[in-house]
Amino acid sequence: MLIARSGRTYVWMRNLFLFAVLLVVGALFRPHSEHANSKSERAGAMAILASPATSQFSRAQEPAAFEFPRDHATHKDFRTEWWYFTGHLSDSNARPFGFQLTLFRFELDRDSLESRSAWRTPRILLGHFAISDIENDSFHHFERMSRAHPSIAGVSQQPVAVWLDDWRIEFDAQTSPPSWRLRAAQQSIELDLNLTSRHAVIKQGDAGLSRKSAALGNASYYYSVPRLTAGGRLRLGAEDHHVTGQAWLDREWSTSALDREQQGWDWFAVQFEDQSSLMFYRLRKFDGGDDAHSAGTYVDSSGNATRLEASDVSIVITDYWTSAATNIRYPHGWRLEVPRLGLSVAMRPRLADQEWTGRFRYWEGAVTAVAERHGRPLDGLGYVELTGY
């Protein structure tokens, strides 16, 4: 309907959204959904998040010296920020699970207005929580959203925490090694994990400054913790699983916007069995080509990082999958070649349907990786995010 009424509105909407949210959220809302009944609701919330950023926010322009735990906590001077956890778990019977817990923070304005009402806040929190139950071929995903509110949602610096209802991400610097705790529950699914890492964080891009386009300030601060050792509890209905595994944390904050011609992105993160890891994001352009600002990092077993440019990586799509729910066709198999590192990685989803069908439409899921480095086989597990399809 929206398209039929005004193609221009649609294009404008989408551009606006791409500008403000796409890169930032890493998830694309598609206004031309098949589900008419929820369309306007999605549009309502979307319009709010997509409203143009105001200039008073800080921008990521210079590489910054990260300092922890300070930088694990929120950066309120930037419009958008997220704590993005993904990982692979298995219970005592080696039953495999994938999980995602992401909390996003948005500011509609830099300044708070004086009011006695707690709702007069510019801050919005959005949460995505998913469990991929690989054996049962089922994907449970939940979305929540709220304005920051003392009793509902918020971020705090001391202690480092971000929460939305009973979904909480906390960092404790006092433990040794310092640890993250993730808790999320909805309906009959509950996750409670402790995550620790002996490795330092990996600064992505130019010492943590990740440029998304040629324009100054169109960049984010971006660091990852590619190897977090996870342990805890996962409840699925009546079953309680003690789980262990590996998790990946992406932290990013920015006030940036995408270039007009950028359509979406594919993000790959693989943890290899030899403790090395690879992250690469490909920015796709509307014309089908890859954006030159696509980038990534390879971390070897000892924790040494190598920056990867767009030209270092070539990606071949080996398969496609079409969602029955949204009719969107997503890539469903990839081969990444990194000649510089003598690395070749083939990836396949562990579960086909790991599509998000809420307000934000994207595919994010657990994958298996079969790789070769300098001719030696190397297995791994990873997560892939596909937006803008």
Next chain:
Amino acid sequence: MSLLFRASARHLLHHRSQCLLAVTGIALGVAIVISIQITQLSARTAFAQSLESIFGRATHQISAIDGDFDEARLATIRIAVPHWHPTPVVDTQVEFDRDGERHSLPVIGIDPLTGPALGTGNGAGLDLTRLMRQPGSALISSHTATRLGLRSGQSVRVQGPRGASELEIIEVFDTRVIVDALVVDIATAQELAGRPFRLSRIELQRPGEANDEISEPGLLRALGPTLRLTDRRQNLASAEQLTHAFYTNLDALGMLALLVGAFMIYNTMTFLVVQRQTLYARLRALGVSRNAIGGQILTEALLLGAIGGCVGNAIGYGLAQLLSEPVAQTVSDHYIGAAHSAVVASPGLLLLGMLLAIVSAVCAAILPAWQATRLEPAQIVRLSVQESESQSVLSYAAAIGVLSALLGMVLLAMTTHSLYAGFAALGCLVVAATLLTPRLVQLMLNAIERNLAARLPLPERLAAKNATRSMARIGLAIAALMAATATSVGVGLMVGSFRTAVDDWLQQLMRADLYVSQNFERRDQAAIDNTLITQVLANPRVASVSRVARVYIDNDGVETRVTAYDLPPAARAGFRFIDGDIDAIWENWKQPGHVIVSEPFAWHQRLEVGDRYRLPTPNGIVPMTVMGVYTDYGSERGVVAISWENYHRYWGKNLAHSIGIYAANHVALDALENDLRRQLQAEEHLTVWPNAQLRARSLAIFDRTFVVTDVLTLLAALIAALGVFNALLALNLERAHEYAVLRAVGWRRALVRRYLYAQTLIVTALALLIALPVGALIAVLLIEIINVRSFGWSMDFSWNNSALVLPCLLALLGAAAATVLPAEQAVRADPARALRYE
């Protein structure tokens, strides 16, 4: 085409005006019934829509048993049922002046992030970010924008519960349903209401089938004892329960109008049959069967009824447009803040209109049809024969009337609570009076003839005599006029008595010299605290202060008001007890476990003094002893009254909604009022009301309530006047030769006119003579039976002449007007031509 059919069609075409009148009568009757039904349906739709309103697919609602609630509770609900998509709402209200008129508009505070989908199709066009970020920004539906002449970009200065503020209409939106409210961000609503951290309700969308049992233990825990979950469909059901009695009353009025319409059909059909007696006799001689003739007459009635039904539906729809506003106003004054709705007519209703028209027309034609079938072939019809038969019809009618009256009395004797039985009995008595009327008028005319005739001038004497003779023809029209007038008088007397009772009650209840109340009668905003009361009491002009607070309880699914009173001795006389020992009541008033209840509450709950009532409080259910039952016209659902001490004890509250101020002796009230206004200047949400002003305001609402009733009774009277017109026209057509004779023997036109008007006035006056006592009887029944059974209100009957004047005047004028055309026809007729047919 059969001979019978052609004969029938020819006759009806030749008597178009008569048919037209019959159709008009039935059409107006149907119009009134249908308009009431449409109005009711529209109001119901409006309410259903206001429930649906902007929260489209919400299925459930969480609200506090008592007023608003802490917004922290939303957090627990969100955690308990995140998949129900809970969204918070803050309701408040603003007033503003526009074109010299004060408007009151509900304000709905929503959370655009989790909340409803605004606008048709998609909300993408609405700047919800601005709504969230710009304090005082508001959206308005296109319906409301048009109604109030507001447009996008306009700033409106409004009075909110916390005083004046500026709202900017940032956008106008279209909705599928009519939302007559300002839509603001939840923060703006809290700021306007001056109630930060409080929510009015939480809207939820329950996934899955509506009829599944709710198995959410987490939700039930989160609700605790103070929050309650309601299903929207339940809300609709309870709203219907509330307005049931109100609409039943309107329906009864509508049925009465239809009855009058049916009388007109009967009248016309009888006349059409009488005119064709010779024709039918000839047809019988030609071999047409009795059944064919009877069937033909019924077919004619069916046709007239069908036309009347169509026209009636159309008029009813138009009438509904006029009625919907006052009805909606009444409903929101007394029951629920229903949204104004477009007038909607359902096919079912229109079908009902057709059916009512046809059934009443056919029923009214049964007797005339039966009469026609009894004619022998080629029977020479003499008027005298026919009239003696009519004479027996009058006697039959009177006999049925007596039976109907007996039935009515039996109904009354056998039931105590049923409203339908009450109306049925009332209907029986009205029918009885109506059926008896022609016979009574005839008897009175006979008496006049015997005792007065010699003393009357010739035209009047002749008029009385002629009227007696014509009673078979005009009797029913007169009866219908009587019924309509009696109903008008009865309703008028009832409303008058009611008003007197309410006025007396207000006068007795409102004993304070001045009142201070919050601008907005919102339950959740009791805000007058002790500091203010101490301040007021510090004024030497003030003798004492009373306090009133209201809380709401869930009484078997029906929301019930509990009013807490802190009464200085001077205020206690404000209660008029119908039952209970006054000394005992006041002795135990402040003790735990004692309540008094209003009359409607006692009636609906079937409580008596000494009974136990289980009062739900935040601290659980407390058994209370009913100490007394008092008069209260403020709430038809009824009220439980408790002492301030018990309010504090069980609700743990100390805030009042309003206070009454008693002046010290010999204090000038003006000075005291000025003192208070100065003192309360900073408290913009409070208003000082002098006693008389508050009473006038209460009575104004009362008067508004009966606007609809007035309109409907006047319409019934109008139909009756048409009935008289119809009957007189027929009569005069038939008597044309007689007038010709009068003209031939030298009567001037003026004299003939005088004779005709005299005839009308005599029978109308006699009908009114019967209408007055019958009206009084109706009033008594309305007061003693219908009001009690509808609302549980008792009151004394009080006579007021003004209730009589208008209906009587209207009947006389109507009858006189109805004579104009027939009289002119009669005097214009050429005597020679009329005599030639003799």
